[in-house]
Amino acid sequence: MAEKKNTSAFNAEERAAMKEHAAEVRRSKKSTPEDDVQAVLDKIAAMPDADRALAERIHRVITTAAPELAPKLWYGMPAYYQNGKNVVFFQDAAKFKARYATLGFNDAAQLDDGTFWPTSFALTYDLTQADEKRIAELVKRAAGEAS
Secondary structure, rough: OOOOOOOOOOOOHHHHHHHHHHHHHHHOOOOOOOHHHHHHHHHHHOOHHHHHHHHHHHHHHHHHHHHOEEEEEEOEEEEEEEOOOOEEEEEOOHHHHHEEEEEEEOOOOOOOOOOOOEEEEOOOOOOOOHHHHHHHHHHHHHOOOOO
């Protein structure tokens, strides 16, 4: 019997993320903001050690810099929303078997700067205090606050 070939345009990790997102959408119809925060904290707690430590730091920086952003899962990743729109998210390295984690900003982020600007940043496990300060500044700008 011939082995069935996967002809999907998406890899296993991408398909899993889409399934997570579908479940998040179903769950969000009856979840409270407290449920959403707990889901983010649970997702962070389930990450591999190095990713978890980094995600905890990023979560702290984001929620301190812009407490008006609401934590909520987005495709199985910790994300931070404003007015129902995802502004910033953290993607752990293990999620897509990458060599680094990612801090990403979506369209709702108010980071426009001329005709082009970065929307995501690679994060290593060796973030410095200066890095955390820069992340806080970006998050504040993304949320529409003056730095």
